[in-house]
Structures are given as structure tokens and as C-alpha cells.
Amino acid sequence: xxxxxxxxxxxxxxxxxxxxxxxxxxxxxxxxxxxxxxxxxxxxxxxxxxxxxxxxxxxxxxxxxxxxxxxxxxxxxxxxxxxxxxxxxxxxxxxxxxxxxxxxxxxxxxxxxxxxxxxxxxxxxxxxxxxxxxxxxxxxxxxxxxxxxxxxxxxxxxxxxxxxxxxxxxxxxxxxxxxxxxxxxxxxxxxxxxxxxxxxxxxxxxxxxxxxxxxxxxxxxxxxxxxxxxxxxxxxxxxxxxxxxxxxxxxxxxxxxxxxxxxxxxxxxxxxxxxxxxxxxxxxxxxxxxxxxxxxxxxxxxxxxxxxxxxxxxxxxxxxxxxxxxxxxxxxxxxxxxx
Amino acid sequence: xxxxxxxxxxxxxxxxxxxxxxxxxxxxxxxxxxxxxxxxxxxxxxxxxxxxxxxxxxxxxxxxxxxxxxxxxxxxxxxxxxxxxxxxxxxxxxxxxxxxxxxxxxxxxxxxxxxxxxxxxxxxxxxxxxxxxxxxxxxxxxxxxxxxxxxxxxxxxxxxxxxxxxxxxxxxxxxxxxxxxxxxxxxxxxxxxxxxxxxxxxxxxxxxxxxxxxxxxxxxxxxxxxxxxxxxxxxxxxxxxxxxxxxxxxxxxxxxxxxxxxxxxxxxxxxxxxxxxxxxxxxxxxxxxxxxxxxxxxxxxxxxxxxxxxxxxxxxxxxxxxxxxxxxxxxxxxxxxxx
DNA sequence: TATATTTGCTTAATCGATTAAGCAAATATA
DNA sequence: TATATTTGCTTAATCGATTAAGCAAATATA
Numbered sequence: 001x002x003x004x005x006x007x008x009x010x011x012x013x014x015x016x017x018x019x020x021x022x023x024x025x026x027x028x029x030x031x032x033x034x035x036x037x038x039x040x041x042x043x044x045x046x047x048x049x050x051x052x053x054x055x056x057x058x059x060x061x062x063x064x065x066x067x068x069x070x071x072x073x074x075x076x077x078x079x080x081x082x083x084x085x086x087x088x089x090x091x092x093x094x095x096x097x098x099x100x101x102x103x104x105x106x107x108x109x110x111x112x113x114x115x116x117x118x119x120x121x122x123x124x125x126x127x128x129x130x131x132x133x134x135x136x137x138x139x140x141x142x143x144x145x146x147x148x149x150x151x152x153x154x155x156x157x158x159x160x161x162x163x164x165x166x167x168x169x170x171x172x173x174x175x176x177x178x179x180x181x182x183x184x185x186x187x188x189x190x191x192x193x194x195x196x197x198x199x200x201x202x203x204x205x206x207x208x209x210x211x212x213x214x215x216x217x218x219x220x221x222x223x224x225x226x227x228x229x230x231x232x233x234x235x236x237x238x239x240x241x242x243x244x245x246x247x248x249x250x251x252x253x254x255x256x257x258x259x260x261x262x263x264x265x266x267x268x269x270x271x272x273x274x275x276x277x278x279x280x281x282x283x284x285x286x287x288x289x290x291x292x293x294x295x296x297x298x299x300x301x302x303x304x305x306x307x308x309x310x311x312x313x314x315x316x317x318x319x320x321x322x323x324x325x326x327x328x329x330x331x332x333x334x335x336x337x338x339x
Numbered sequence: 340x341x342x343x344x345x346x347x348x349x350x351x352x353x354x355x356x357x358x359x360x361x362x363x364x365x366x367x368x369x370x371x372x373x374x375x376x377x378x379x380x381x382x383x384x385x386x387x388x389x390x391x392x393x394x395x396x397x398x399x400x401x402x403x404x405x406x407x408x409x410x411x412x413x414x415x416x417x418x419x420x421x422x423x424x425x426x427x428x429x430x431x432x433x434x435x436x437x438x439x440x441x442x443x444x445x446x447x448x449x450x451x452x453x454x455x456x457x458x459x460x461x462x463x464x465x466x467x468x469x470x471x472x473x474x475x476x477x478x479x480x481x482x483x484x485x486x487x488x489x490x491x492x493x494x495x496x497x498x499x500x501x502x503x504x505x506x507x508x509x510x511x512x513x514x515x516x517x518x519x520x521x522x523x524x525x526x527x528x529x530x531x532x533x534x535x536x537x538x539x540x541x542x543x544x545x546x547x548x549x550x551x552x553x554x555x556x557x558x559x560x561x562x563x564x565x566x567x568x569x570x571x572x573x574x575x576x577x578x579x580x581x582x583x584x585x586x587x588x589x590x591x592x593x594x595x596x597x598x599x600x601x602x603x604x605x606x607x608x609x610x611x612x613x614x615x616x617x618x619x620x621x622x623x624x625x626x627x628x629x630x631x632x633x634x635x636x637x638x639x640x641x642x643x644x645x646x647x648x649x650x651x652x653x654x655x656x657x658x659x660x661x662x663x664x665x666x667x668x669x670x671x672x673x674x675x676x677x678x
Numbered sequence: 679t680a681t682a683t684t685t686g687c688t689t690a691a692t693c694g695a696t697t698a699a700g701c702a703a704a705t706a707t708a
Numbered sequence: 709t710a711t712a713t714t715t716g717c718t719t720a721a722t723c724g725a726t727t728a729a730g731c732a733a734a735t736a737t738a
Contacts, residue, residue: 685733697722698720700720701718
């Protein structure tokens with residue numbers, strides 16, 4: 001019962017007294033094999049519970065039909081949704097995906113890339129860890145000659161395909177919205193500038209203030225890892241200011257939630273005293289009280305487009321591909337925290 | 340630059356005028372290879388940017404050093420945390436993990452198993468989808484002779500290793516807690532009985548009521564998929580009852596959150612009018628208002644133990660293994676919703 | 679000094695599936 | 709009827725890495 005040897009093409013071949021080559025072709029419905037033989041082969045394959053050995057065929061064909069995916073973490077709705085839609089598109093095209101998590105760690109990200117290359121994936125779709133600054137491990141993917149597609153967390157310096165939303169414009173939309181509600185001192189709990197998307201959000205925020213003739217106050221702009229804890233910490237600091245903000249725009253929903261907790265604990269009315277906007281449209285933003293205004297990042301589209309970009313690459317590898325930078329417009333979802 | 344051929348052992352061998360076999364041994368620090376040769380080999384390997392071809396070595400060795408993992412979804416903190424800890428243990432032992440999601444779909448789960456077997460994983464660690472009743476696809480793993488370890492969502496009928504918490508006892512702890520607070524009509528928004536863990540929670544709930552001499556009222560026991568929507572729906576139904584419950588025990592945090600929303604919307608004071616307990620200790624339980632009492636499932640331990648169970652299997656495959664059913668005690672985290 | 683052992687490699691087979699090349703028999707075409 | 713084409717396979721090589729078996733040279737032991 002246990003550990004019985006796997007059935008191979010050879011076993012089927014010897015049972016039917018034909019060559020393994022014929023069996024292989026029969027399984028792939030080669031037109032040069034008679035219908036009768038195909039039927040027989042499939043019957044015996046089923047009888048012997050034949051499972052093709054992927055390692056062997058991938059080795060021979062030089063193609064594994066696997067796509068590696070690297071995400072910072074899977075436990076956000078954004079990444080989970082991206083993965084789901086990415087997988088759906090790739091499955092339909094005959095590819096399977098291998099998901100790995102970097103846990104926002106640079107070291108882990110490097111190891112994940114090694115693992116994926118080592119597993120001979122046909123391509124890698126990745127979103128960079130917060131820690132990542134050095135990009136040599138990504139260069140390694142490119143020098144391996146397999147497609148690399150980045151999404152959400154990308155890098156301009158890296159000459160690769162990218163799918164994401166327009167972070168710069170998103171900040172504009174947020175600031176415009178808050179200004180419309182009468183806010184004059186808008187604080188920004190941002191991510192680290194070294195990450196492109198967070199830098200863009202900061203730039204968008206600053207430019208939008210300028211555009212609305214509002215002064216830029218450096219004490220209202222902070223950089224952090226954007227965790228819930230960071231949100232709490234920075235909100236507490238902002239409340240210490242002599243001249244408090246009348247609105248807070250956090251570059252992540254987690255940070256926004258942390259800020260909201262502190263505001264609630266201090267009995268500061270949201271949105272009346274301070275308006276609050278997050279980023280990412282995580283499900284909990286609509287669950288907390290008051291519900292948090294946020295920006296939807298079109299996770300489904302990002303997953304789908306990233307997958308399609310990969311498929312595009314492998315379908316016409318002969319032609320030198322032009323780079324695809326696909327920037328989607330984000331959507332502001334207005335909720336109670338800024339009404 | 341692009342699509343240059345991969346470096347193989349042969350390339351290194353011909354550069355140094357030795358055999359590929361010697362190169363292979365040198366890379367693995369075989370004691371029968373001179374230090375001088377090893378150094379040379381490693382120098383050239385680095386120079387040519389050699390990456391071993393996993394497909395080839397796995398095919399030859401009959402071992403891929405990959406472990407397949409199937410989870411219903413990655414976007415809960417529970418599964419995400421299990422994965423993180425599982426991966427840490429397996430990485431240390433030289434294994435890499437391939438994560439797949441079933442999205443709670445039976446069909447997807449079957450496809451995932453096929454993919455993993457096809458990829459020649461050395462073992463599979465899985466948590467079953469809600470929909471799953473037929474277990475023949477799991478039998479397929481067993482008949483392939485590779486270890487199968489289930490966690491959280493397991494099945495008694497399947498003769499495999501299992502790691503999870505004591506669902507039956509957890510219900511007892513919850514009911515005792517609510518009784519202590521003076522509750523007499525405790526409703527249970529449960530999962531479907533066909534899933535073992537949910538069945539155990541229902542049994543535990545019923546037995547605990549009996550133990551406390553409380554009547555069993557069938558109108559207070561409902562089965563659902565335990566989503567947030569289900570929680571809302573069932574809570575609304577419970578509020579229609581002539582004889583309303585004074586406590587609700589939901590078998591998932593999402594369902595508990597749905598129930599809480601309905602209670603808040605109806606201005607029913609929690610915990611004063613109705614006490615509420617969830618299950619899973621998802622982070623949002625402490626974030627909503629009021630915060631929700633819940634049961635912690637020791638996700639870290641479950642991930643670690645599942646991984647260790649797998650390693651145990653592969654380390655002594657000669658001996659017929661005895662089954663491991665590891666049941667951890669869960670922990671009640673009391674919060675505002677039941678104080 | 680003669681034999682035994684160790685060192686440091688090479689040779690050749692292997693893991694399974696795939697595919698280019700080839701060939702005999704069957705069938706189609708002129 | 710003679711030749712060309714098609715059908716339905718087989719043979720043999722291949723994808724890279726690994727490993728059992730073997731062998732010559734170097735070294736150790738009696």
C-alpha cells in the first residue's frame with residue numbers, strides 16, 4: 001500500500017507492448033497516433049493511476065509552467081485579492097502559481113527569489129518589501145532571462161514591467177476632498193520615501209497643498225512603517241502639537257486605524273474635530289466606528305493585469321518587448337471619518 | 340544579454356577540464372574531492388553565475404525539498420500566521436513551501452492537490468475548504484505515498500496526522516464564561532456540522548448548556564458559512580424572536596462582527612443587553628467597538644507543529660509511523676463585548 | 679621492498695518525459 | 709501498375725544533476 005512506486009510512461013508502454021514515446025504522444029493527443037492506441041493508453045493510464053512527472057517534462061521542455069509570486073504579506077485583503085485574480089488568469093492559461101511571502105524583510109525576499117529561480121519558474125511577479133533598497137537580487141531575475149513583473153510596490157530604477165495605481169494623483173484627490181470639507185491643516189502620516197509609492201504619495205500631498213495655496217508645515221509630515229502602532233504613535237505626537245491638524249491623511253489603512261483609536265480614546269470627534277482618510281480600502285475601514293474614508297486600489301485589476309503582462313511576455317519572446325508601465329486611477333471611497 | 344543559456348555543471352567542468360561528476364561533488368563538499376579543486380569549482384561557478392537546476396536534481400534524487408500547503412484563504416490573520424511559522428521551521432530544515440489557496444472551493448482544492456502532486460512536492464500540509472465533503476482527493480495524496488498533515492480544518496474519517504485546537508472544550512469555556520456573567524439564553528451562530536471543527540463546537544455548546552442545567556432551544560442554534568454577512572443575517576433573525584437571547588456565541592470572528600454591526604445599528608447595548616463572543620482572535624476583534632471577546636487558536640504553535648510533524652515523517656520513513664493527533668487547548672481572550 | 683589503503687578523480691548509467699529522425703506498412707495518386 | 713504520400717509507430721538522444729562502480733596515482737603499513 002504505502003510507498004508503491006509511481007507509474008511511469010514506461011509502465012504503460014510495457015503493459016501495452018508499445019514504446020514510451022508512443023505513450024507520451026498518445027497522452028498528448030498527437031495526430032500521428034491512432035485513436036485506438038490513444039484509447040488503450042488512456043485506459044491503462046487510468047488503471048495504473050498514472051500521474052505525469054512534472055520534473056521530468058519540465059526539465060526536458062525547459063519550461064515549468066509555474067509562475068512565482070512574492071508578496072510582502074498575504075494577510076491583507078489587497079494582496080489576497082490580487083493573488084486570487086492573478087491566479088485565475090494564469091490558471092486559465094495553463095500556469096500554476098507559487099506564492100511566497102517576504103514578511104517585509106529584504107533578506108527573506110532574496111531567499112524567496114533564490115527559491116523561485118531554483119524551482120525553475122517561468123516568470124516572477126512581485127511586490128517589494130518595505131525594507132528593500134538594494135535591487136541586485138531583482139537584477140538576478142532579469143539576467144536569468146525570465147520575465148519579471150512588479151506590482152504595487154515597484155521601483156523606477158528597475159527597468160521592468162509594472163502595474164500599480166497612480167499614487168501621486170491619489171494624494172491630490174484626497175487633499176482636494178479634505179479641502180472641500182474646509183480643512184486647512186492637513187497632516188500626512190506617510191511611508192518611507194525610499195519606497196516609490198510612498199514617496200509619490202508624499203509628493204502628491206505636498207503639491208496638492210501648494211495647488212490649494214495651503215502652507216507646507218514639516219511638523220505635519222511624518223514617515224513610518226505605517227503599521228497600526230505607527231499610526232497610534234504618530235497621532236499621539238500630532239495631538240501634542242500646539243497647532244493641531246484638522247485632518248489626517250494616513251498612507252495606509254492600518255495607520256489610519258491606529259490614529260482613529262487614539263482619537264477615539266481622547267474623545268476627539270471624528271470627523272467634526274479632525275477628519276481622517278486612510279489608504280487601501282481594507283474591509284475593516286467600513287467596519288470600525290466611525291467608518292474610515294479610504295482609497296481603493298483596484299486589487300482585482302492589478303492581479304489580472306500583472307498576470308496578463310506575464311502571459312504577453314511568454315507568448316512572444318522572440319520580439320524584444322517594450323516595457324509596460326500600467327498606472328490605474330485609484331478611487332476615493334468617502335465614509336463617515338471625513339464626511 | 341537576454342536569454343543567454345543557463346550555466347550548467349558541464350560548463351564549469353569543461354572550463355576546468357574535469358568531469359561534471361567531479362564538479363557536482365565539489366559543489367556538495369564531497370570528502371573525496373581535493374580542497375584545491377573545490378575552490379576552483381566554486382570560483383568558476385560564481386564567475387559563470389551558476390544556479391543549480393532544481394528540476395534535474397530533484398528528478399534524479401526523487402526528492403524535491405518542496406512542501407505544498409493548501410489553505411482556504413490567506414487573508415485571515417490565523418492562516419497567515421500559521422503559514423509564517425510553518426515556513427520558518429521548514430526553511431530551517433532545507434525545505435521550501437508552496438502556498439495555494441482553495442478559496443473555500445472543493446473544486447479548487449482538488450486542482451490544488453493535483454498541481455502540488457504534479458510539482459512533485461515531498462509532502463502536503465492542508466486545511467480543508469468549507470465545501471469539502473468528499474475526501475477521495477486526499478486519499479490520492481496518501482496513495483502517492485507522501486505525507487499528508489491536516490491542520491485546523493481536518494476530518495476524522497481520514498487516517499492522517501492532524502494539528503488543531505480543542506473545539507469541543509473551547510465551547511465549554513465560552514459557555515461557562517457567559518453563564519458566569521449571568522446569561523441564560525445563549526444563542527450559537529455555528530458553522531456547518533459537516534465540518535468537524537464546527538460540529539465539535541456545536542456539540543461542546545450543547546453539552547455545556549446541559550452541564551449548566553440550561554435548556555436547549557433549537558431556535559437559538561443556526562448553521563451558516565460564518566461570513567460577516569451570515570452573522571448579520573442570523574443576528575437579525577435572532578432579534579425577531581419573541582424570546583430574544585441574552586448572549587450570542589459565533590463560531591467565527593467574522594460572523595461575530597456581523598452580529599455586532601446589527602446590534603449596534605439597533606441600539607442594543609453590548610454587553611449589557613446582549614453579550615457577544617467570537618472565535619479565532621482575529622486582530623479586528625480588539626479594534627472594533629466594543630471589542631469582541633474571542634478564542635485564540637495558537638496559530639504559531641499550529642504552524643510550527645504541523646511543520647515538525649512533516650519533518651518527523653520524512654526523517655524516519657522506514658518505520659511505519661503512528662498517527663499524530665495533536666489537540667491544543669485554546670485560550671479565551673475576554674474583551675468588552677462580554678464583560 | 680611488497681602489499682594495502684587512501685585520495686581524487688572518471689566513466690557510465692540513471693531519474694521520466696519528450697522529440698527529432700527514421701522506417702515499414704497502408705493508402706492515395708498519377 | 710508504379711510511385712508518392714500518409715499513417716502509426718520505433719529508435720535514440722536529450723534535458724542537468726547525481727551516484728555507483730571503477731581505476732590510477734599517491735600514500736601508508738607491514
